[in-house]
Amino acid sequence: MDSRNFIGLEATHNRFRWKLPVTSGISTTGGFMFGGSGLGAAISALEGTSGRECVWATAQYLSYAKPGEVVDVDVTIAVEGHQVTQARAVCHVADREILTVNAALGDRPMEHAGQWEQMPEGVGDPLSYPQRTHHSDWSGTINERLDQRMVKGRAYDDLALRELGEPSDGQYLLWARIPDVITGMDATTLAVLGDFVPSGVGQALGVRGGGNSLDNTVRVCRMVPTEWVLMDIRVHAVERGFGHGLVHMFAEDGTLLATASQSVIVRLSKA
DSSP, X not given: OXXXXXXXXXXXXXXXXXXXXXXXXXXXXXXXXXXXXXXXXXXXXXXXXXXXXXXXXXXXXXXXXXXXXXXXXXEEEEEEOSSEEEEEEEEEETTEEEEEEEEEEEOOOOSOOOOOSOOOTTOOOGGGSOBXXXXXXXXXXXXXXXXXXXXXXXXXXXXXXXXXXXXXXXXXXXXXXXXXXXXXXXXXXXXHHTOOHHHHHHHHXXXXXXXXXXEEEEEEOXXXXXXXXXXXXXXXXXXXXXXXXXXXXXXXXXXXXXXXXXXXEEEEOOO
C-alpha cells in the first residue's frame, strides 16, 4: 500500500479534482477527519496534478469533515515554472470548506547541500520503547493504524486532570510508523505523521489534554528509506488558550526528513 491508498484519495476524470471519502480509518477518536489526513490528501493531490514533489505545504484548518462525508479536493496551479510549481488545494464538503492548502512543488538539482539540525542523542531502537497509551477507545480510527513508541514523555494516567500539572521542558519524543505503508517515505506520509504538536501540548503543560490544529506547515528536506520516523516535538509556548510548536522528523539513520510547525487551540480532557 502506498500513502495515497492509505488515505483513500481517489482521482477523477478531471485531473484538477480529487475525491476523499472520509472513513473512520483516517479520523480521530472524536469522530472527525484527522488533520494530518487532510493535509496528506491535499499534498498527494497537488503532486498528482502537478507531476512534481512537494517542497513545502501549509494548511489552514477551517471546519470538520466526518466519516461518511466525501471531501472534494480542487487543485489550482497558480504558477508553473521550469523547476517550481506554486499551487493550492481547496478541500470542501459541498459548499463547506474544510481546509485550504498552499504549496510549492519541484526540484532544483544542486551540488551544495547539508543538514545542521541533528537527531537527539541516546535514542534507542523503536521496539525497545513502550507503545503510546490512549485515553479512549481508538479501535478503527487513525490511531489504531499508527504504531507509536514513546521515547520521552509521560503516560496519560501520569498527567494531571484539568488542574495545574508539572510542566516538562517542552520536548516530547516518539518513534512512529505506518505499518500499512510499505512503498517508501514521501511527503504525504510525513504530513500524516507530522500532526503531533497537539499531543505535545498536554505533555508540556503536564495535564491531560491536547487540542485542535489551526494550521500545519510541512517543509520537506531529504527522503531516505526508513520504516520508523523519530518525532522530536518541541512546544514553544502556550498563551491565551493557544499552543505553538514544531516537530522535527528524522529517519532511523538520523537524516532530517522534514519539519512541521503548528498552532493549536488548546483543549483539556474531561477524564
